[in-house]
Amino acid sequence: MKFAITTKGDTRSNTLMQKMRTYLLDFDLIYDEDQPDICLSVGGDGTLLYAFHRYSSRLDKTAFIGVHTGHLGFYADWVPEEIEKLVIAVAKTPYQVIEYPLLEVIIRYQHGGRETRYLALNESTVKSVEGTLVMDVEIRGQHFERFRGDGLCVSTPSGSTAYNKALGGAILHPSLRAIQVAEMASINNRVFRTVGSPLILPDHHTCTLKPVNGQDFQVTVDHLTLLHKDVKSIQFRVADEKIRFARFRPFPFWKRVHDSFISDSD
Structure with missing residues (x-):
């Protein structure tokens, strides 16, 4: 089996990476940064996001494992003290594959030209370069509302605990193939009106944003911030691709939610 390791880059994570790499090579696994069967992420959720984007072209072939060297992560369930146990599990034990849905973002431009496609594990946000964002929101090709405000956030179920939650969005279990649209400081008065609530769309629905001004x-x-010019539309939907996690033990989602937001223990 071929493996790769991504790291947060700090001293502790790099030390763990070297130890894990040595152990796995001793078990006759092959280190392959280009085409790994398993990618181990050492750091936190941000490190795993980086690893996901690095291997987004081979999601059907690469499974991910997270080791957290800081706070408990939603994607990283192993701790440094368990490295030996994890290495033996990777080398000797068949793993269960858990799949989470992803968000597809397609940006189309004025005057035709090539469209740009992205995959997001957590979320995608849209803001105006200057001033208020004004967008016509279409759902399944039908006009839904004209949004005015700071921006819009479209998240996956696994990303619903991140920026989406800070915006007042719902927490969705990752087994649901859905996306969620949450508003950032919408303008609502006698003249302008938005729905004012997060929207949860199933996997056969699309949400398309069309610029009104600008x-x-x-x-x-x-974690990527991009400037797009001459935008005609931005389309969101549940992607056909999924991220695959290699699980060697249960990692219950609601326990993660509890431990991250409710539990007062470290």
Whole structure:
């Protein structure tokens, strides 16, 4: 089996990476950064996001494992003290594959030209480069509302605990193939009106944003911030691809939610 390791880059994570790499090579596994069967992420959720984007072209072939060297992560369930146990599990034990849905983002441009496609594990946000964001929101090709405000956030179920939650969005279990649209500081008065609530769309629905004024937008895809000019539309839907996690033990989602937001223990 071929493996790769991504790291947060700090001293502790790098030390763990070297130890894990040595152990796995001793078990006759092959280190292959280009085409790994398993990618081990050492750091936190941000490190795993980086690993996901690095291997987004081979999601059907690469499974991910997270080791957290800081706070408990939603994607990283192993701790440094368990490295030996994890290495033996990877080398000797068949793993269960858990799949989570992803968000597809397609940006189309004025005057035709090539469209740009992204995959997000957590979320994508859209903001105006200058001033208020004004977008016509279409759902399944039908006009839904004209949004005015700071921006819009479209998240996956596994990303619903991140920026989406801070915006007042719902927490969705990752077994649901859905996306969620949450508003950022929408303008609502006698003249302008939005629905004012997060929207949860099933996997056969699309949400498309069409600019009303201005064509240049700041779009984020997980940790990436991108400037897109001459935008005609931005389309969101549940992607055909999924992220695959290699599980060697249970990692209950609601326990993660409890431990991250409710539990007062470290």
